[in-house]
Amino acid sequence: MDEILQVKGITKRFDDIVVFENLNLTVKKGEVVVIVGPSGCGKSTFLRCLNALEDIQEGEITLDGESINRNKKDISRIREKIGMVFQSYDLFPHLTILQNITLAPVKVKKRPKAEAEKEALELLERVGLLSKKDNYPRQLSGGQKQRVAIVRALIMHPEILLFDEVTAALDPEMVKEVLDVVLSLAKEGRTMIIVTHEMQFARAAADRMIFIDGGRIVEEGKPKDFFENPKTERLQKFLQTFTYDDEK
Ligand SMILES: Nc1ncnc2c1ncn2[C@@H]1O[C@H](COP(=O)(O)OP(=O)(O)OP(=O)(O)O)[C@@H](O)[C@H]1O
Numbered sequence: 001m002d003e004i005l006q007v008k009g010i011t012k013r014f015d016d017i018v019v020f021e022n023l024n025l026t027v028k029k030g031e032v033v034v035i036v037g038p039s040g041c042g043k044s045t046f047l048r049c050l051n052a053l054e055d056i057q058e059g060e061i062t063l064d065g066e067s068i069n070r071n072k073k074d075i076s077r078i079r080e081k082i083g084m085v086f087q088s089y090d091l092f093p094h095l096t097i098l099q100n101i102t103l104a105p106v107k108v109k110k111r112p113k114a115e116a117e118k119e120a121l122e123l124l125e126r127v128g129l130l131s132k133k134d135n136y137p138r139q140l141s142g143g144q145k146q147r148v149a150i151v152r153a154l155i156m157h158p159e160i161l162l163f164d165e166v167t168a169a170l171d172p173e174m175v176k177e178v179l180d181v182v183l184s185l186a187k188e189g190r191t192m193i194i195v196t197h198e199m200q201f202a203r204a205a206a207d208r209m210i211f212i213d214g215g216r217i218v219e220e221g222k223p224k225d226f227f228e229n230p231k232t233e234r235l236q237k238f239l240q241t242f243t244y245d246d247e248k
Pocket residue numbers: 014017019037038039040041042043044045046
């Protein structure tokens with residue numbers, strides 16, 4: 001498999017806080033990498049560095065061999081190759097669902113409106129929301145809005161998709177409908193980096209699991225080994241926080 005994303009020795013600091021130091025990660029085309037770790041360990045910051053929403057103090061990030069650098073003139077062109085979905089969906093309230101989805105492909109990518117709409121409708125059908133195309137975001141549930149946010153990323157044909165705790169703000173009954181969509185994307189060979197606290201989902205979606213703690217990658221491996229035989233005590237402890245002791 002080809003390497004598509006290379007993170008080489010990056011260090012991220014906020015003033016005197018070191019979030020991570022000398023972090024390395026290579027992602028292959030079609031690979032699904034799931035990152036877990038305690039709150040505040042830098043998962044969101046890491047994803048934000050990948051599409052240059054944050055600058056880095058040392059090291060280099062390359063996508064498709066091109067350096068990702070916040071100060072680069074053509075950073076917006078490189079950013080178009082990266083689709084990002086966050087916890088908050090940030091849909092435009094005054095636009096319909098269809099308009100929300102077609103805005104960027106038409107305005108940024110200069111695609112013909114009819115063509116963008118056709119693809120938008122196909123994607124909406126895929127996530128089970130075709131009937132909502134003419135509704136406004138306020139008329140949708142959180143889980144529905146998050147699926148629209150995923151469609152909005154997909155229609156840009158990104159080379160890599162980044163997901164940051166996309167279900168963290170949702171009511172429990174809506175979590176599955178969103179994770180099912182993400183899982184189906186993972187299974188069709190897209191390149192993805194997913195940050196999540198949903199461990200069952202992580203195990204089902206990941207080709208490779210990564211555990212970040214204390215500013216570095218503490219452990220990584222295939223999901224089966226990672227969950228069944230964690231090698232480090234820190235990962236063992238972390239995974240225990242997701243299990244319930246029913247022998248009490
Ligand atoms: N803009 C900022 N300025 C200063 N410090 C920041 C900033 N953004 C994040 N941090 C700090 O960087 C560290 C990593 O934060 P980050 O949000 O990346 O963690 P996280 O792993 O995503 O946590 P969570 O699981 O709670 O989402 C934290 O200590 C946080 O306080």
